[in-house]
Amino acid sequence: MPNVLIVDDSTTTRLFYRDTLESAGFDVEEAVNGLEALEKAMLSSFDLAIVDINMPKMDGLTFLKELRRREEIRSLPVIVISTQDRPEDRVKAHAAGANVYFVKPVDPKILAEYGRLMTGSGGSRGQLS
Numbered sequence: 001m002p003n004v005l006i007v008d009d010s011t012t013t014r015l016f017y018r019d020t021l022e023s024a025g026f027d028v029e030e031a032v033n034g035l036e037a038l039e040k041a042m043l044s045s046f047d048l049a050i051v052d053i054n055m056p057k058m059d060g061l062t063f064l065k066e067l068r069r070r071e072e073i074r075s076l077p078v079i080v081i082s083t084q085d086r087p088e089d090r091v092k093a094h095a096a097g098a099n100v101y102f103v104k105p106v107d108p109k110i111l112a113e114y115g116r117l118m119t120g121s122g123g124s125r126g127q128l129s
Helices: 011-023 034-043 060-069 087-096 108-119
Strands: 003-007 027-031 048-051 078-082 100-103
Touching: 003 011, 003 034, 011 027, 011 108, 027 034, 034 048, 034 060, 048 060, 048 108, 060 078, 060 087, 078 087, 078 108, 087 100, 100 108
Parallel strands: 003 027, 003 048, 048 078, 078 100
Antiparallel strands: none
16 A cells, blocks of 8 residues: 655645545555654655645745755655645745645545556546546
8 A cells, every 4th residue: 555644734634635545545644844744754665745835844845855855765756735826836846846736625536546646556547637
């Protein structure tokens, strides 16, 4: 089972992502900010991280930069999900190391599908909607 790290300071958001991903067959761990996520990523093996941008202690962009700087974890695929919807927000996230950028709220089916595709655990044979 693929192991996903959810990084978001909102309890409600983490629970939504957890429910969505566990229902799709993923193991899920949580972190409330980028600092906690970085520590968890250094200690455990994850197949995917889902990261918010605006968080206390260490924001999502700083987390991404730190993740990509560290040889042992830099290849971890990352989906950024944020309330920020300006083109420059996407550019900053991709420049920091995001593989995919979504704006909240994300359709649960799309989140599960991208999770499967990015972890190599399958996906639909057709186009994503």
